[in-house]
Amino acid sequence: MLKRQVDHESSVVPWSSPSSDSYLIRPAWLLHSSWSWSSSGDSLSTLGRKRGTQHWKLIFCLVLVLLKTTSVLGIRVIVPQPAIVGQNARLQCLWQSENIEVYSIRWYKNGEQFYSFIRGQNGEKVNHKMAEMEVDLLESDETTVTLRDVKPNYEGIYRCEVMGNPPLFRSRFSSANLTVMNQPQIPVITGFSQRYRLPDTLRVNCTTHNSRPEALISFYVNGKVIHQDSGRVMNMGVVKNEYLDTFTSSSQLTLPLSEKYVPSLTLTCRAQVKGFDINTEQSETAEVYRTSFFPSSSKGNMESHSSMALVASAIGIVQILQGLW
Structure with a gap:
């Protein structure tokens, strides 16, 4: 005691x-x-x-x-929203500390380290050569890492860890989710005609390939959208390309034509990547005629019918005159 x-x-x-x-x-x-x-x-x-x-x-x-020993006050990871397939992606790790005694900055994708920056007199960049990932060392430093030629498998959770000096190596980290998007190809319109005559029906299909995530298709006629719930638009389905990890989307538009589409209409098919303000589109223009006695829309045929009508009228007049004589 x-x-x-x-x-x-x-x-x-x-x-x-x-x-x-x-x-x-x-x-x-x-x-x-x-x-x-x-x-x-x-x-x-x-x-x-x-x-x-x-x-x-x-x-x-x-x-x-x-x-x-460095005490990291705050840390934040910034990633592209989204990263585009085929382009470079620039990821940032922004941090503050009480002093400059930071030993290293390390980057991980889904828990696997792929890049680190060791602070010192010259600063050392280390590419850990993670499978199927390319780091552009010339465009990377202690706050930024640049991924070259983004591919779908680059998608995942990215973590930045800021580590203090020895002997304690105190550290803090922050994470962010990177979404990889593949811009859809220009839509293909099928079933469209260059001329329509009232009361014809416009019936076309629109298809876009290689989007990631899947694309949503919208139709516009003379600049006005045809709403999905109008009963005129039917989703033809989405097909996944397992090899490229992309999607093919297709929709159909059925629209009875009326006087408001005379003398012409412009059809636009727009493919927008789901969840992002990124889109591609394709447009087509057609002439629209009113109903006439002669149904053919061909100019040559119309002139032929007019000539025949004049001949028939002349013959009729001759016959009437002969009867009078």
């Missing part, structure tokens, strides 16, 4: 034997208290005081190390 001397009176205060853990939570004023071993351990009093002094020296040294 330990005995504490207060006001020169021998009042004994129970206390457990000192340990390294207990010293971490005892207040600083205990450093200046006078302690001595009880009568049963007077021969160990000097050794006990030495042990206590050593423990406090060790704790004091650890505190100095902690003060000199």
